[in-house]
Every structure is written in C-alpha cells, then in structure tokens.
Amino acid sequence: MKATLQVINQMQADGVIGQYAIGGAVGATFYLEPSATLDIDIFVTLHAPPGSVLISLQPVYDYLVRDHHYQQEGEYIVVEGWQVQFLPPGDALGEEAIAQAIPTQVDDVPTRVMTAEHLVALALQLGRGKDFSRILQFIEAGVLDAARLDPILTRFQLLAKWEDFGDKFLRKT
Amino acid sequence: MSDFMRKVLASKRETRKRLAELPFAQKLVLLEKLRDRSLAIAASSLRQQHRLG
Numbered sequence: 742m743k744a745t746l747q748v749i750n751q752m753q754a755d756g757v758i759g760q761y762a763i764g765g766a767v768g769a770t771f772y773l774e775p776s777a778t779l780d781i782d783i784f785v786t787l788h789a790p791p792g793s794v795l796i797s798l799q800p801v802y803d804y805l806v807r808d809h810h811y812q813q814e815g816e817y818i819v820v821e822g823w824q825v826q827f828l829p830p831g832d833a834l835g836e837e838a839i840a841q842a843i844p845t846q847v848d849d850v851p852t853r854v855m856t857a858e859h860l861v862a863l864a865l866q867l868g869r870g871k872d873f874s875r876i877l878q879f880i881e882a883g884v885l886d887a888a889r890l891d892p893i894l895t896r897f898q899l900l901a902k903w904e905d906f907g908d909k910f911l912r913k914t
Numbered sequence: 915m916s917d918f919m920r921k922v923l924a925s926k927r928e929t930r931k932r933l934a935e936l937p938f939a940q941k942l943v944l945l946e947k948l949r950d951r952s953l954a955i956a957a958s959s960l961r962q963q964h965r966l967g
Contacts, residue, residue: 742942767945774933775941777948847939854938882934 742767742781744821746852748805749783757804759786762842762853764828764860769875771845771854772884780817780824784839784855787829801827834862834897858890865894865902877910 752758762768765782787796805811805818817824830836838859845854855863861879864872879885894900933941955961 742946743939767942770941770945771938772934774930775944775948777952778945779949779952845938847942882930884934 742821742823743847743850745781745823745825746847746850748809748820749825750851752801752804755804757800758827759788760839760842760853761785762839762855764838764855764863766875768855768860769878771843772857772860773878773882776878780826782826782828784828784830784835786836786839796829798827798829832897834859834866834893837893837896838863856889857884858886858893861885861890862893862897862899865899865906866897868902873906873910876906880911 749758749761753761762784763771763781764784765780766776766778767781770776785801787798787800789796790800802813802818805820806813812819814824817826819825828835830839838855839853841859842853842855845852857879861876864876894903933944936944
C-alpha cells in the first residue's frame with residue numbers, strides 16, 4: 742500500500758488531484774483493528790477543467806490508465822496491487838472531511854486520513870449494513886470525540902439519523 | 915453468559931485493542947495479508963464448487 746500512496750502523492754504533486762484523504766475501511770484502520778477490505782477509498786478534490794463547471798475524474802484516468810498503464814477494473818484503478826476508488830466529495834460533508842483530514846506517515850510516505858468523526862458521519866450518511874457495523878466498532882473502541890462529532894452531525898443534518906442509529910443498535914429495550 | 919464465554923469475549927476485546935494500537939504502517943501490512951487471504955479464499959476451488967453447486 743505504501744507504493745500505492747506514493748503514486749497518489751505523485752499525482753498530487755503533478756497537479757492531477759488536489760488534496761486527498763483516505764476514507765472507508767482503510768481510513769478506519771487508522772483508528773481500529775485492521776479488517777479485511779479489497780479496495781482503498783481515496784476522496785479527492787478535483788479542479789473543473791477551464792471553461793467548465795463540471796468536476797470530472799477523467800484526468801485521474803488519463804494519468805493512471807492512459808499515461809502510466811495501470812489497469813482499470815470497473816470503477817477501480819489497480820495501483821501497485823491495490824484497487825483504488827477515487828471519489829470526489831459528493832457534498833459539503835465530504836469536502837470538510839478532506840479539508841480536515843489528519844496528516845500522517847506510512848513509514849516515510851506522507852498521507853492524510855479522515856478524522857474518526859468524519860468517517861462516522863459519512864458512514865451514517867451512507868447507512869448500509871457495513872457502515873453501521875463500522876460505526877459500532879468506532880463506538881466500542883472509544884475513539885470518538887463527542888465534542889467533535891456532535892457539531893459535525895448538527896452541521897450536516899445527521900442528528901435524526903444518529904438518533905435512529907442509537908435506537909436500533911445501542912439502546913436496550 | 916457462562917464464565918467461559920465471558921473470558922473468550924474479554925480476550926477478543928483485548929486482542930482487538932492491541933491490534934488497534936499498532937502503528938498505521940503495521941496495520942496496513944496486516945490489511946494486505948487479510949486482503950490476500952480473502953482473495954485466495956474467493957479463488958479456491960472449494961468455494962467455486964460451492965458457488966456452482
């Protein structure tokens with residue numbers, strides 16, 4: 742994965758992508774015990790091409806697939822052995838999650854990982870079974886800071902979902 | 915819950931805590947091993963037979 746991150750850092754240095762942050766299961770691994778995953782979710786800020794307001798992943802595909810001959814597999818690009826999914830932020834929560842990600846190192850390779858609270862907020866927003874399971878892992882591991890999580894849930898209108906989640910999974914009848 | 919199960923769960927919690935406290939780089943190495951194992955299981959002939967059957 743170190744080599745994968747080096748390629749992504751080079752993409753950033755070459756101006757193909759802006760800031761990025763690791764999210765999903767690999768991002769969660771920063772805080773939790775490792776759990777099996779086949780892909781890496783990289784949330785990226787992209788610049789709209791001149792004269793357009795639409796954000797496109799095409800420059801990412803051009804750089805990796807056309808210019809550097811990495812394989813495309815469906816929505817993934819296999820970069821140094823890892824399936825990578827590049828995800829432009831879908832809304833303000835995604836943008837904030839990238840902006841406030843935590844800089845860290847994988848050995849000598851710099852990278853950025855979303856905060857635990859943003860990972861939980863995004864998981865709550867997605868609301869699939871595996872997302873709820875991950876939220877429970879975060880809660881059980883005791884790594885969430887309520888003083889950081891509450892304002893995020895409030896800002897992005899996720900309090901009702903959080904209440905529902907609590908009713909379903911945390912409150913004993 | 916029996917004492918035995920209580921001990922098993924406590925031991926699992928302890929292992930998960932220990933793994934969570936590893937440096938990120940070490941956890942990524944474990945993640946790679948887990949991924950390789952998942953892929954090997956997915957590609958195994960036994961699983962293929964099960965899917966076909």
